[in-house]
Amino acid sequence: xxxxxxxxxxxxxxxxxxxxxxxxxxxGHNTVSWYQQALGQGPQFIFQYYREEENGRGNFPPRFSxxxxxxxxxxxxxxxxxxxxSALYLCASSLSGxxxxxxxxxxxxxxxx
Amino acid sequence: ILNVEQSxxxxxxxxxxxxxxxxxxPSSNFYALHWYRWETAKSPEALFVMTLNGDEKKKGRIxxxxxxxxxxxxxxxxxxxxxxxxxxxxxxxxxxxxxxxxTTVTVRA
Numbered sequence: 001x002x003x004x005x006x007x008x009x010x011x012x013x014x015x016x017x018x019x020x021x022x023x024x025x026x027x028g029h030n031t032v033s034w035y036q037q038a039l040g041q042g043p044q045f046i047f048q049y050y051r052e053e054e055n056g057r058g059n060f061p062p063r064f065s066x067x068x069x070x071x072x073x074x075x076x077x078x079x080x081x082x083x084x085x086s087a088l089y090l091c092a093s094s095l096s097g098x099x100x101x102x103x104x105x106x107x108x109x110x111x112x113x
Numbered sequence: 114i115l116n117v118e119q120s121x122x123x124x125x126x127x128x129x130x131x132x133x134x135x136x137x138x139p140s141s142n143f144y145a146l147h148w149y150r151w152e153t154a155k156s157p158e159a160l161f162v163m164t165l166n167g168d169e170k171k172k173g174r175i176x177x178x179x180x181x182x183x184x185x186x187x188x189x190x191x192x193x194x195x196x197x198x199x200x201x202x203x204x205x206x207x208x209x210x211x212x213x214x215x216t217t218v219t220v221r222a
Contacts, residue, residue: 004156033209042117042202042212056209090157092210100145102210104157 002027004093004105012111013081021076021108025093031055032074033102034066037088049074050096078110086112115139117205119213126193126220133189134216136203140184145206148177148188151215152199160188160201193220 005024013019025032031050035043045058049068063079072093078085088109092102118137126132138146145164149157161170166181174191190197200217204210 035210035212040214042119042204042214043210045209045211048209058209100206101159101162102147103159104149106154106156 004091004103006089006091006105006108008108009106010109010111012113015081015083015112017081018077018079019081019110021078021089021091021110023074023076023091023093023105025072025074025091026103029093029095029103030072031094031096032068032072033092033094034074034076035090035092036060037090037107038084039087043090046076081112083112086110115205115207115211117203117211117213119201119203119216121216122214123217123219126190126197126218128193128195128220128222130193131189131191132193132218133187134201134218136186136188136213138184138186138203138205140182142207143181143184144208146179146186147204147206147210148186149202149204150175150199151202157202162206188216190218193218195220195222 033048034046037043047057048055052068065077068074088107090107092104094102148160151157163179168179177188179186200215202215204212
C-alpha cells in the first residue's frame, strides 16, 4: 500500500509568482484535504476535494485554488504569491469526505522571497 | 475559527520519566478529537481518534483521555524514551480538522 506523497519537497518562489503543489493520495482514498502550517502554528485547513469536487473551504482567499483528478490525486495552486504564503503545505487523504481518518503526506516547504 | 489550544508549547523529559499534556477545545457540537504524532521531516502519524466522553485509548506507552463536557483531552507518555521525541498535535473534528499548535516533547537520554 502506497502512502500519501507530495512534490516537490521544497521550493523557492518570488513574490507575485504562481506555484503548483502536488499530492498523490493513498491507494483507495477518494478525498484529499490541504493544510497550511505557518511557523509556530498548527496546520490550518485550506480546502478539501471529494470525488473531484470542492467539499469545504477554510478561511483562505480565492488565489488559493485546487483540483482533484480522476485518479484522486490533487493539486494546490497559489497565485500572486505573498511573503506570508511561506509555509509548510500538507495534504491528507481519506476514504470519504469529512475529516475522519486522514493520512498525511510529508509536506512541501514553500519559501516566498 | 475554532479555538483549539495545547499546553505546554514544549517540554523536556528525562528518559524513563512519565509526562502528560493538554488539549482544550470547544465543548459544544463535539464530534471527534484526533491526536497526531509528528516527527521532524516525517508525515504526521495518527495516534488516536476519540469520540465518546470518558474515552480512554492506549497505544503502547502512550494513552489519551477525553472529557467532552469540559472540553479537554490529556495525552500521557509513560516511561518516556528518546524515540518519543516529537510534536504531538490535537485536532478538533467539525467536518474539517482544526489543529492546535502542538506540544513539542524532547526526551533526554
